[in-house]
Structure formats: C-alpha cells, structure tokens
Amino acid sequence: SQTIHQWPATLVQPVGSPLSLECTVEGTSNPNLYWYRQAAGRGLQLLFYSVGIGQISSEVPQNLSASRPQDRQFILSSKKLLLSDSGFYLCAWSDGRSGNTIYFGEGSWLTVV
Amino acid sequence: RKEVEQDPGPFNVPEGATVAFNCTYSNSASQSFFWYRQDCRKEPKLLMSVYSSGNEDGRFTAQLNRASQYISLLIRDSKLSDSATYLCVTREYGNKLVFGAGTILRVKS
Numbered sequence: 339s340q341t342i343h344q345w346p347a348t349l350v351q352p353v354g355s356p357l358s359l360e361c362t363v364e365g366t367s368n369p370n371l372y373w374y375r376q377a378a379g380r381g382l383q384l385l386f387y388s389v390g391i392g393q394i395s396s397e398v399p400q401n402l403s404a405s406r407p408q409d410r411q412f413i414l415s416s417k418k419l420l421l422s423d424s425g426f427y428l429c430a431w432s433d434g435r436s437g438n439t440i441y442f443g444e445g446s447w448l449t450v451v
Numbered sequence: 452r453k454e455v456e457q458d459p460g461p462f463n464v465p466e467g468a469t470v471a472f473n474c475t476y477s478n479s480a481s482q483s484f485f486w487y488r489q490d491c492r493k494e495p496k497l498l499m500s501v502y503s504s505g506n507e508d509g510r511f512t513a514q515l516n517r518a519s520q521y522i523s524l525l526i527r528d529s530k531l532s533d534s535a536t537y538l539c540v541t542r543e544y545g546n547k548l549v550f551g552a553g554t555i556l557r558v559k560s
Contacts, residue, residue, distance in 0.1 A: 374550075439485070442496070445493070
C-alpha cells in the first residue's frame, strides 16, 4: 500500500531564517506531488505541484520554492521566512495516471516568530 | 467570489441527529467532486467521492447537482466521532483540486 510521510511535524523558526520541509511517498511510482498551506480558519491553498522529477509548477507568487530531486521526494524551502509564512503545510500525492484522489501527509505546523 | 463556498458553521447537533452540509462551486467545468474530513490539527482525509447519481456510504449520503453547481453531504444518526471539519472539494481540468474552507460539525451527547 502507498504511504506518505512528511517532516518535521512542528517547528518554530525566527523571521529571516531558512526553511526546509521534506516529504516522501512509498509504494507508488511517478506520483503527482503537491504542497498545500492552510492558514487558520481558511481553506487549503495550493502552493506547488509536480508531475515528475524536476517539474515544478507554482500556483501563487510567494516567498517559498519547491524541488523534486527524486521521483518520490518533494521538498518545500525558503531562504528567508516571513511572519506570514506561518501555517499548516501539507504534502500530498495522487496517482500519476488517474490523479483523481489526493492523499495527504500528516502535515507540518510552522510558526514564524 | 470564492471558487468553492461552504457555510463555516459550526453546526452543533445532538447525537443521533441528521445533519446536512451544502457547498457551491463556481467553475462549471469542474470534473470531480469529493468530501474530505479534517480532525483538529490533522491532515484532511477522503470521506467520499460524489457522483452525479448520488451515492451512499453507511450513514453518509452525497449528492451532486451540476445544473445548480451544488454539492451536499447528509449524515444520519450522528455520532460523537463525527465531530470534525468537512471540506468540499472540486477537481478541475489538469488535476487541480480546489478546497472549500470547511464546515465545522460538533456532535454533543
């Protein structure tokens, strides 16, 4: 069966510090991969999605970047965090062929102070 | 106008009650529809897909009205464990998923 794992689960970072969130998927090949952010009381906002290694699409202009160095690895980064980057970050995957249903990782809570 | 709109609630209902959530979407080209459940401080999990003919999974019934661009979720015989936020989701061309902000349900004994 397929599993998705992301880490760290929780982090508190000062303004201006870098960020790296990692996500891996097991049990499937060539998945579609996604990074979402959920601010308090708001819906999920798609940040990035990837249909293959090195292929990244950005949905909104922001202070963040994403990379996909391996087929089942997706990384969310920032060089300098802003207060507004605080939120709940979710990695997700869907089947690369049908892509119909999306499955989420456990999420990472980021607080920028 | 939001792409997917939901009443944020909260809906406070007693155990055993029947409760219904509604959702409207703005993109008439949306291809697939889902309900996700999200517990407090957890990731969303797929509850059920929504089909044009309507579908049922145990105590849960989902309906889709493409003409009105309207999706519903009915929960019968509510349990305490049903307390959560319910997210309405549409899938657009190119596998883009659009999430509503969610409806909070609180089931009380």
